[in-house]
Amino acid sequence: MPSFLALLDGESVDDELLVAVSRIASIIVPSGQTVPANCNHFVLVQDPSTDPDEVIAHLDNGAEKAIVPLSLAKNLIGTVPANRLFLLLDVANVSAVSDTLRSAISGVFLKTSSSDADLIDSVSRFFKGSTVHVLSSDQPSPSSIRKLAAVGASLILPTSQLTLGPSSEKKISIVDAFLAPLVSDRPDGLFPTVVSSDPHGGRTLGLVYSSQKSIAESIITGKGVYHSRKHGLWRKGETSGATQDVVRIQTDCDNDALEFRVVQHGAGFCHLDRASCFGDLDGLAALERTLAARLVDAPAGSYTRRLFNDQELLRAKIMEEADELCRAETKEEVAFEAADLLYFALTKCAAAGVSVKDIEQSLDKKAKKITRRPGNAKPQWSSKPEASKPPVPAPQAPSAPQSDPNVPIRMRTVDLAAVTPDERSKLLKRPVLRSDEMIAKVKPIVDNVRVRGDAALLELTAKFDKAQLDTPLLLPPFFPLPESQSIDPDVREAIDAAYANIHKFHAAQIDSAPLVVETMPGVTCTRFARPIARVGLYVPGGTAILPSTALMLGVPAQVAGCEQVILATPPRADGSISPEVLYVAHLVGAHAVLRAGGAQAVAALAYGTETVPKVDKIFGPGNQWVTAAKMLVQNDTDALVSIDMPAGPSEVLVIADELCNPAFVAADLLSQAEHGVDSQVVLVGASLPESTLEKIEEEVDKQARALSRVDIVRESVSRSLIVKADDANAAMTFSNEYAPEHLILHLRGASGWVSHVRNAGSVFVGPYSPESCGDYASGTNHTLPTNGYARQFSGVNTQSFQKHITSQEITAEGLQKLGPIVATLADCEGLQAHANAVRVRLGV
Template sequence: MSTPIFLPLIDPSGSTLLPSLALLGPLLIPAGLLRAVLPTLPAQAKYYVQAENSDEELISLLDAGALRIVVSLPQFKQLDGQVPKERLIVKLNEEELASVKEVAEQVTGIYVVSATAHTAKSLGLSNIDVFLQHPSPSPAGLLEAIKSSRPSSYVIPTEILAASPKSTSTHLSIPEAFLAPIVSDRPDGLFPTIVSSSTHSSKPLGLVYSSKESVAEAILTQKGVYQSRKHGLWRKGETSGAVQELVSVGLDCDSDALVFNVVQHGSGFCHLPQSTCFGGWSGLAKLEDTLNSRLASAPEGSYTKRLFTDEKLLRSKIMEEAEELCDAQTKEEVAFEAADLVYFALARCISKGVSLQDVEKALDKKSLKVTRRKGDAKPKWEAKINGEPIKPESKPTEPVPKAFPEVDDSRIKMRTAQLNQLNAEEQKKLLLRPVLNSLAMIDKVKPIVERVRKEGDAGLKAMTKQFDRADLSSNVMLPPFATPSENELPPDVKKAIDVAYENVKTFHVAQNEKEPLVVETMPGVVCSRFARPISRVGVYVPGGTAILPSTAIMLGVPAQVAGCKTIVMATPPRPDGSISPEVLYVAKLVGVTCILKAGGAQAVGAMAYGTEEVPKVDKIFGPGNQWVTAAKMLVQNDTDALVAIDMPAGPSEVLVIADHTANPIFVASDLLSQAEHGTDSQVVLVAINLTSQHLADIEEQIDIQAKALPRVAIAREAIKKSVIVLVDNEKEAIDFSNEYAPEHLILHLEDAEGAVKSIDNAGSVFVGAFSPESCGDYASGTNHTLPTNGFARQFSGVNTLSFQKHITSQLVSGDGLRVLGPSVVRLAEREGLEAHANAVRVRLAELSKA
């Protein structure tokens, strides 16, 4: 087995180090942190799970993707051979080392925690990975230990690691830890470095050289950085734009050569017009590039274009080629038919934004499973092979997540933590929640966005047909919009929309700046600041089968109030090409200038770059699924798009603070109103000195109310990951809330209004027993588009100013310049900007003549 150079042990404070650490090999994640850490990892990251003393089902950890699990000696004995030996690491303390040789025969890794400098040799072990952890290491001592301990590896907690080029007396530099055992046999001290593509594995991109300086910068920036033997540090793509995203860095068996696995962007790696320094791609890699190119540029009506837009045709071809492969007999026939099947199967993948890399990841994930299905064919295929009539399969009308049992009467219960009984590290864990990492999704949405950019309306129509099942002659609706009939929009629904619209508009009109800010900073020098609307904005309203007029109101009203000249509202069409009458009615109310009947990444791309029919916008607002979020992140970083987005997005969340006056029914309903959003919803109750009976009443209501919900399965999973934090007083509760920075904060307090003055970090605050979050979500007047994942520390929710920008001006009179000018000249001279100084001098000279 091959061990990493060092194994980072993740703690709650280590999230900022993960991008660099994930490049270097597996991470060691405590089982209790898995749910919080996994969503933040890059897609390619590999990990072990520290599962000793964990209540988690050990085999399920391996099935979920862990390469290996670290177990205690008692756990190892209980497993009794259920887990393959290559997936097990046993953790031993000093007293348990007497049994190390016996255990070593049944596993491929031993993890030793000891103040003694053990090595594989001193333990009498060979052909087995040895992981060492010193309880109180120093950075300098660790560097020396890593150099001398190979092939053993050191386990290093992230609390003593730093994403910096050099180590300090308290923290060990990640690049230095990686570079510690590396040696060079070259006179110049450089390391040969093979650069390979993470998306194409058929051949390497090229051979370059690295220095310790270039490796350190590559790890810290996650970019391809090398050492040119002629020109020094070489940051790939710095001038050409053909940058590389670094996916992983590895060593060869002798620790004297490196391999960089990268995602290559732009024109490519080689200076010649070819894919690699060893020629072009071949085989599957070449086919993938060809299909991606044809997805983007195949002319309408061509066979390839039909494969990407006609699902029935592609489905038929895959089934036809699969049958022909099954019928093939000779070696040549099997190879020929397999090639045809691979072609059409890969076309299916490309049409859905799936790369060969994604397929390889799926294969790797399947290979990690310990538990296996029986593997029999489905009944309809067995019947077909046996010549029996095929019975149609019954399917549920609504998809049921596999993780949820159809009937589950078990109690729906939150876990509980007493804040003052937790140490600093344990308190940090309570603040963790998943953070969206969209790098993998961005790669998936790139072909979709790029197709809209290149093909314009034709590409948009084709993808609307493909993804939204609507065959449209145009994706755009222009005003005047018809008022939906009473059959389409019942009067009571219309009235509810009107109430919400008026309240939201009233509150957002009040946010509008009435007059410019004017300040005379010194006699004759007048500075001002004034607001102007962003001219063209796009608002994304999720739709299709869903009906979300509330989102249309929350985004359309501030755009209207701010005075935006162009408001493009994007929403997926229904199969007949129409959009929901509720959203259409709101579009008319808020003065939308264009409705874009499209969803997903293609809608974001159309608004970001514009087409002949779709106006280009300057800023995009609105929620959406992971495709929409990734597309927004992609376009905001493209200087050609010149488009901004509203804010970072993540799972919805609520924090409720409750004291002895709180009504258990109300508290439970508030927690569940957030839990039903999704299984990743974040739900926290901070209970101030509540009696055990009061807590029991709240938990009883959570169970009763949740089981009455149609989305009970989703709520159940969200509640499993939620927590009740027990505190002694209101100050502790508010301090915890300010550190958590929730999207929604609900105050069930005796003096709820008085507590608001102490709230520093929150998206929106709901004050008192009769202010449920639902009011803010729909109709009270505040906006429901709010920062999540702790970003309430830095971001505001969407408001009128979100749709405006500020311009400053200054008016300097002659007398003002006489007073101000000498200071400006002196500062410009100090900075060496003589033209700046001269622009003032010539005016002062002219004034002196007067």
């Protein structure tokens, strides 16, 4: 409780005095007088005949409390909350207050001729649970303030009796009034002081010490001033520039410690240039700071800059996220969608110069209102009959925006000889994958399946795939298929041919014989392969038909000899799986087909459910939901599951010289561009003449317009890149730096350039090796590393489904030679038991 309250008593008051008082006390303003700007205030209503609605209007307009006479208070019970209502009372009328009224107020404004501590103590006990503030005819003094504080009361001081200067016979210094009840329990007389941030929800910035002198200067100047135990008076930011504006100074319940609520400027409070000595800001405070910085210096191409510049986009995102929040059901979903909405809402606030503090003040102002509107939604937002609500959409990649169909479909061009090293580095970068955000989105889904098993899996399949299933798992036989799911004979023949080629190539990769090496006489080391026992193969699907992915994953699993192969793919709306995928499941000997997609399928494979077997490794491409779920489960030790590789948008890099066929090159570029708007398509011209380059661009435009997915291609091609290189060597150097998923060589003597390839997922050599062949049927695998991971990862192959175990066998004679070496190294590392295991065998 503050040591005093200030009563605006009608006389002319210096604004500087009021501002200083507002830092340490609330101000009581009689009804009808002007309210000081930016000051916490109580309204004093002395006329008992005042209309109760007028009192409520004062509270609605921002008054913290209403102080009203006894008869008026009775008319406000049940309308004004107790924490907003004080009773104006003469000391002689205390006994007239009923129990009902005592429970309906939270404070008493007591008028008395004398601030007798014993009298006030008895009144405080009568109004137990309420604060007592005393307006006395006595001349105020620090002594009287201390006596009242000792019985839990505070003194009301008319502003005409307050001064910023030293105390006198007629006036008391506001500093003396504040300091009067303070008691230090330290030998040096200092007060422990917690400094907290006013705009950030009271986040603690640090712990310091204050002296009476430093407190006095802070009250008068409004700046953060403390006491250094080594250097004396410490004016925060005097040398660093990290100054503070003091908003409020208050004591703790024992009057032996302080809290300074401040607005921090500069780098922060901590000497380590952090916002707080207890760590940096987090949550909304950190987001606000980041957005404020981005408003000033966000890169031109960044998403945040785009939001700041495009108000229509920002408006659309706020409405979109609000809708998603309304549709969220689980605790995790609500938290996630609310976080998205807050991000876009605070972006709009930052653009408009609105701070979190401004929002808090608006919330506080709304909270002070006693009268309430009905709160009904406007007609355009009111609820509609359930049947008219659109279904919750399944997670999917954003569709490509429509562009003017008359504009030529063209790529952008750069010349390697003209770019700086920084610009070249940017050419190698892919779009930023916000994996942390996607992992946060999929975590509630994964956790739901992990905890609730089949029940969650069936619910999520109904929600995202619109399929009502009795069981998520299909068991063999998968073939022959029902008549209603027959396969076109030509398609079946093509699958059979592709299966034969893929099987032949992957069978040649098997590690059938152990590797045996005698490293020294009597010491034989062996490495042998064993299949991974249980594997999960994710095949994207739903409305799409992707037997090729089922082949690329199922065949090496079959060749490797995996004991259990679970193929997961989203069902169609009727719960069925495409017959082509089921036929492949039959060919590769899958043990079950999981009818589920997205993060929920990955979770079921990783943890297992009542019907779905847990696997040891998960393979397969998918959208960002699948990729994020794979990344999440591989890092969960409870899952004990690995994945094939990181994934990103599809990629192709084509190197072409003057002998290339422009139609072939354009077709290869478009075969990747149609995957999605985020597909990465790069043409590197090796001394490519402008005339040939123009023909390629003409072919791209011509062929793209004939495609059914032209809208997607138009968007992805506009983001694609033509890189001019001086010769084939420069082109190959750039390709190795880029590390593409697919590399196509339209070069003279193309096969000779394969030896120059250092980083690529798969290479397509010469004009008659389109990437499509590798995608479907040549025999190589199409599950390949993207996003530059071809520097570290191989594409899926037979050995991806195997693990390698080593063994060693040492004879007695071999140990005679090897043992001393081992013992010496063990001694060197201080591992005596290791050395002992050798020495007991050698008898030394």
